[in-house]
Amino acid sequence: MSAAPNHTKPILIAGPTASGKSALAMAIAEHARGEIINADSMQVYRELRVLSARPSVEEEARVPHALYGFVPAGEAYSAGRFVRDAAAAIARARSAGRRPVIVGGTGLYFKALIEGLSPIPAIAxxxxxxxxxxxxxxxxxxxxxxxxxxxxxxxxxxxxxxxxxxxxxxxxxxxxxxxxxxxxSLRGEPVIEEPETVRLAVSGDRAELHARADARFDRMMREGALDEARALSALQLDPDLPAMRAIGVRPLLRLARGEIGEDEARELAKAETRQYIKRQETWLKRNMISWEPVTTKETASSLRDIFSFIQR
CATH class of the missing domain: 1.10.20.140 (Histone, subunit A)
Known part of the structure; x- marks a missing residue:
């Protein structure tokens, strides 16, 4: 069977936090009549709109979005569940005549999509x-x-x-x-075969990523990140749940309890983000060598090149 042409293949966009991959996904989805499907392990949580940098209500209204903010923070969302949910979301997008645009910073989710998960039996x-x-x-x-x-x-x-x-x-x-x-060590069934996808790896200068991430966290604080952390704390959840370990949550909870000041909380959260960026970049270099590189500094001409690439 011959490979599908690029213009019908799902588009996968991975990259570190604050790299601009969500904006790129929006531009591609609007250009290619796409539906954006989340592949970020924190953006699934309902209570983390601000702290996970989820798309805004206005952005979600511009093009269809799936798998954002649909899981309560009291649940531990897993790669196994993501695979099932993503498969259903991809099928729905295709049935609606929309091209799946899968975007996120969780490398394991992409690996699970195109390589499959180990066939571990259900646990009693x-x-x-x-x-x-x-x-x-x-x-x-x-x-x-x-x-x-x-x-x-x-x-x-x-x-x-x-x-x-x-x-x-x-x-x-x-x-x-x-x-x-x-x-x-056992390979499972992939949701989509890697050759049947268009894969973009967004990256950028480390200092630039740090500056963008710092500015974004300051914006989060203006948009209510501290109130969001307080609301999460009020749920009295297990501190080991994934949502409770989202970047910025712990420093902001310490701020809310009066243990540290706002400046220290900001710096701790920004340091967490820089460490996370480093881990994401390491994953990209090790696991996404064959992905098409895209830099964070996109111009109108380079966007045209990307649009041409995904349509070839």
């Missing part, structure tokens, strides 16, 4: 509940020691403070009798 509810309660009651350190005993390979891979991943490794080995490392 009683096993899952047991280890999640153990995580709350015994703490990450004790569970990491237990993991070291039953699955030293995974224990070596995980930080002793990473409760969520330690719990996952323990529930998998108890439920299946096999290490999560073994399951992760």
């Amino acid at each position: 509810a009683d096993v899952r509940d047991y280890w999640r309660r153990a995580g709350e009651e015994r703490g990450a350190g004790a569970l990491h020691s237990e993991l070291l005993r039953v699955d030293p390979v995974m224990a070596e891979r995980l930080a002793p403070t990473d409760t969520q991943r330690i719990v996952r490794a323990l529930e998998v080995i108890q439920s299946t009798g096999r290490s999560l490392a073994e399951w992760q």
